Amino acid sequence: MGKALARLRKGYGKKLVSIHMWNAWLVLFLAVSGLLLVGGFWRELLGEGRVWLKWAHIAFGLVLLVPVIYYLLLAAKHWKRLKGKGPQKANVIFVLILLIGWIVSGIVLWQFRLAGPRAANSALLIHDLLTWVGLPVIIYHSITRVKWLKEPKKRSIVPEPGLESKYKIIGESQKSAAAQEPQPMYSRRGFIKVAVGAGLAVTLGPTFVRWIGRSLQLPGAAEYAAGNANALLPDPVPLPDSAPPIGGGAEGSFRVYTVTDIPAFDNSNWSFTIDGLVDQKFTWNWEEFVKLQREVQVSDFHCVTGWSVYKNTWEGLPLAKLLDMAGVREQATMVKFYSGDGVYTDSLTLAQARMEDVMVAVMHDGKPIPNQLGGPVRLVTPQMYAYKSVKWLNRIELIEEDHVGYWEQRGYDKDAWLPSAKRV
Numbered sequence: 266m267g268k269a270l271a272r273l274r275k276g277y278g279k280k281l282v283s284i285h286m287w288n289a290w291l292v293l294f295l296a297v298s299g300l301l302l303v304g305g306f307w308r309e310l311l312g313e314g315r316v317w318l319k320w321a322h323i324a325f326g327l328v329l330l331v332p333v334i335y336y337l338l339l340a341a342k343h344w345k346r347l348k349g350k351g352p353q354k355a356n357v358i359f360v361l362i363l364l365i366g367w368i369v370s371g372i373v374l375w376q377f378r379l380a381g382p383r384a385a386n387s388a389l390l391i392h393d394l395l396t397w398v399g400l401p402v403i404i405y406h407s408i409t410r411v412k413w414l415k416e417p418k419k420r421s422i423v424p425e426p427g428l429e430s431k432y433k434i435i436g437e438s439q440k441s442a443a444a445q446e447p448q449p450m451y452s453r454r455g456f457i458k459v460a461v462g463a464g465l466a467v468t469l470g471p472t473f474v475r476w477i478g479r480s481l482q483l484p485g486a487a488e489y490a491a492g493n494a495n496a497l498l499p500d501p502v503p504l505p506d507s508a509p510p511i512g513g514g515a516e517g518s519f520r521v522y523t524v525t526d527i528p529a530f531d532n533s534n535w536s537f538t539i540d541g542l543v544d545q546k547f548t549w550n551w552e553e554f555v556k557l558q559r560e561v562q563v564s565d566f567h568c569v570t571g572w573s574v575y576k577n578t579w580e581g582l583p584l585a586k587l588l589d590m591a592g593v594r595e596q597a598t599m600v601k602f603y604s605g606d607g608v609y610t611d612s613l614t615l616a617q618a619r620m621e622d623v624m625v626a627v628m629h630d631g632k633p634i635p636n637q638l639g640g641p642v643r644l645v646t647p648q649m650y651a652y653k654s655v656k657w658l659n660r661i662e663l664i665e666e667d668h669v670g671y672w673e674q675r676g677y678d679k680d681a682w683l684p685s686a687k688r689v
């Protein structure tokens with residue numbers, strides 16, 4: 266009877282140790298892959314590999330459910346063992362909230378199409394926030410609790426004596442040394458903990474503060490306008506619907522995305538061309554371009570990574586009107602968009618391009634679009650994710666064959682429709 270119980274308890278301790286180990290490796294992989302995925306620098310460097318990394322991140326994130334569920338099955342028992350150990354209980358709860366929060370928000374981000382933009386938006390914030398809180402804690406935990414710093418009796422996962430040799434936590438020599446003179450061991454541990462904590466605070470602190478700043482108070486319209494490096498004259502004069510904006514002013518903030526340096530334009534280096542399979546090709550300079558008849562629309566703007574800006578009042582040229590001006594030839598099937606950054610492109614089918622809300626936008630909420638946000642002219646495709654919204658748009662080409670855009674070459678879905686879109 267006693268033996269059976271010992272075997273049972275032995276198996277249980279072993280299980281906890283292996284759950285902890287699997288969990289640690291998974292979280293390490295997820296942290297590294299996650300940081301590579303968000304880093305703008307790595308985005309470009311990874312190229313096509315980014316797609317694989319994203320899928321691996323999602324797949325291993327789902328695998329993380331295994332140790333979590335497995336632990337939850339053993340939790341009642343572990344909980345009894347932690348009786349009286351308040352800090353360790355708090356620790357377990359913290360880790361569970363962290364892991365479950367990561368998994369749930371990760372699933373929403375993975376299934377952003379089903380979840381819709383608002384849910385994806387919150388999930389992104391939660392996923393990031395948990396990373397910012399959780400990662401430093403985990404790094405601290407891994408460094409300060411490495412085996413040689415640990416005294417066996419203080420471990421929260423205590424294998425039975427028989428397992429001690431198998432999951433060796435502290436070498437024999439160290440163990441006896443610790444037993445003989447515990448004082449220096451403590452102070453060294455204490456010192457290392459403080460050092461690691463300070464190191465993390467110094468290295469991660471500033472980035473964290475910047476992230477909070479960016480998430481909670483992204484630059485507003487006024488700040489972007491102040492930083493606008495475009496110098497195009499004359500300023501376009503807003504239509505009555507634009508100023509004040511009939512949408513009441515955009516809600517939310519744009520995150521500046523670019524795959525190149527942010528370009529700036531003036532009258533000497535800016536022009537707008539529509540060419541390819543058209544009856545009449547046009548090239549306008551700025552003075553000519555601002556004279557073309559504009560219209561106003563209010564629409565939401567959704568980035569596929571989860572953030573949105575609602576109720577934008579855009580003023581510009583409906584793409585369908587531009588296409589009609591140029592006269593689309595019979596053979597044309599696709600519309601290709603070029604950015605003045607010289608790198609970014611995307612395309613729409615003719616039917617998509619002719620949707621009434623697809624706009625070559627010149628103004629946002631009654632003001633010229635600043636260069637950080639793609640001004641003087643950007644494409645707006647309210648029913649699709651914003652990677653279709655080519656910034657610094659300066660050329661539209663009618664083509665016969667398909668064109669795979671910048672992010673689509675790098676794995677974004679060719680199908681950029683929002684869940685709510687009326688597909689054409």
Ligand SMILES: Nc1nc2c(c(=O)[nH]1)N[C@H]1C(S)=C(S)[C@@H](COP(=O)(O)O)O[C@H]1N2
Nearest residue numbers: 519520521522523524568604609638651656
């Ligand atoms: N030229 C160019 N256009 C672009 C991008 C880019 O990197 N370069 N990013 C796209 C993506 S993924 C998004 S979400 C929006 C972001 O627009 P914003 O930078 O004005 O917020 O621009 C889209 N158009």
Ligand SMILES: [Mo]
Nearest residue numbers: 568569651652
């Ligand atoms: Mo995006």
